[in-house]
Amino acid sequence: MTDNLLELGSLTKRSEFLHVRNGRYAARGTVVIQMRPCESAGSGVRAGFTATKKIGGAVVRNRAKRRLRALARAFLPALGVAGHDYVFIARMETASAPHERLMHDVQKALEKLRAGGHKPRETRNS
Template sequence: MKISRLRVRRDFLYVAQGRKAVRSSVVIQAREGRCPPGEIRAGFTATRKIGNAVVRNRAKRRLKEAARLLLPLHGEAGNDYVFIARVTTSTRAWPRLLDDVQSALQTLARPASGDTDD
């Protein structure tokens, strides 16, 4: 499954109108994307509230690596995802950060599969 990057502000705003999952070290937004079928697009952001440029870049690097590892396993093809760093993203233990990302991705996947429970 191919993972490409969201880079245009318009795409980030589009995804912001979709579902979101909040965890202590990350917020993940998801929306059925405008990308080709079989592809996942991911964007990464960190606000100035997180810290200075060094801290923000470290947080985004950690989120990019977590997405690289977990999106092929837990992401849905055809969806766009935005990973938003939180204050604890850059300092959280790596296994706990991965747990947070995995948990959020699984939560975002549930509504699509849970709609058929009548």
């Protein structure tokens, strides 16, 4: 592993996804990415992927998450912030958008988060 690339881990528990929900976010046409400092000590980056039933059936949701996983593996080691967790949320167009557009949206969202991103939204039931 080179010095400028981060180790990539996975978010698996619901509580980890909920923790990241209250962090910063960046929204693009085909994806929303949330980011928050990791609760556990570590210098790597962890990522989780989600797609709601609103975007389609199981085949569409799985395709959207598969595409996001591939782009996360490509961009997070270089654009991720050490010690942070990320959640990639699929949108309606994630599964069907051209690869170049999805790639551009993920890259720009990660760059925006690296620069600060949007502040967390106020939630009623946090």
